[in-house]
Amino acid sequence: MFIPQQKEEFFQMPTSTTKRDDILDSALTLFAERGFDATTIPMIATDAKVGAGTIYRYFANKEVLVNTLFQHYVTLFKETLEKDYPEEAGIREQFHHLFQGMIRFTNEHDHALYFIKTHTSAYFLDAGSREQFSHLLMILENFFEAGKQQGQIRELPSKALIAIIFGGFLQLYQLIRVGELEASAELLAGVEESCWDAVRHHS
């Protein structure tokens, strides 16, 4: 009696989920590489190997698609940063955790951070997307504010510090994606040190 129902759920979900995910994956890559406006729905459909109409079975329109994608990855990134955050550790170790989070997230979701960064102030983002993004910023702001109070972080507005780290890191990662640099452990360790020196308090 229950077996058919289980089977139904079991087989139905993957089919649609897979197709939906194919669309999201293709959209992520194309949006990151060419930007929202330069990416057409037919392009996404072709890349995802689905018909153009199929995209509209899963997303009401192009804007819903991009906002879904944006919120999905912002949330995921936020979770990556928060997971196992060493609340009790020293500031340097906390910074390491955040920085490693960026690297891990970028490795696992190739174009995601770049997509987020390049679309952060886009005109088509809805309230939900903006809110998710401000949550993300808040995590980072909290870190820097606490660090400044401890006298361990440079006295600059947290927004400025975030911009320096993020801007720098993502610009660098673009070079890696394009193949101009190789993401060796050595390079990444050096970059972390560089970013840390950019934000820490120097006596």
Added chain:
Amino acid sequence: MFIPQQKEEFFQMPTSTTKRDDILDSALTLFAERGFDATTIPMIATDAKVGAGTIYRYFANKEVLVNTLFQHYVTLFKETLEKDYPEEAGIREQFHHLFQGMIRFTNEHDHALYFIKTHTSAYFLDAGSREQFSHLLMILENFFEAGKQQGQIRELPSKALIAIIFGGFLQLYQLIRVGELEASAELLAGVEESCWDAVRHHS
């Protein structure tokens, strides 16, 4: 005899030059604010207070327009960095010169650096634009290479160092443009120090 001819040149030139410049100015602002693909020719025409067709008197098409703009400002930026470069001074002073160059250039040409940054790897850039841009990078690479040889700059690939500085600075400038931060001398001095600490060799 000669007076009429002088008059002719004097009055004719400004008319056409001004119109072309109006178009370029409007295009710069709109491309920086909305990106190439989200900016329509009629938008540019309206902003520049010219007819849409007039734009095609000066530029063969939208891509030629954006490439002209790109090359113009990359060249100008390059010149800003090179002008009065203190060849003989210490590395910190040279860095200061370059950093001040970024700031001065950004102040004088509001949207230019941001436009350059956001369109640096765009699909529509032609060979000329890419070449101009690589010249720009070379100036910065030379600086960092020399600094590394003197043991004054961190041992990271120059491209990585450039990415960190530029990415950080431009991300920050975006915040200023959006109004989230104010470009006080204090802030800028702090950011310069932060960037310097990011790239210099720490013993």
Added chain:
DNA sequence: TTTATAGGAATGAATATTCATTCCGTTTTT
């Protein structure tokens, strides 16, 4: 000095193209 004319610049309506979205016949799943 005034009036006519030429030629380049500018215009914006008209056209061609591109793209998001819809629709419907086909295929797949149940």
Added chain:
DNA sequence: AAAAACGGAATGAATATTCATTCCTATAAA
């Protein structure tokens, strides 16, 4: 066999580009 999911051609709106016409300004003619 019925229902759901798909695909991709068709549609209409938005956009880049063209072009016939108008407008200016500077010279030529009167």
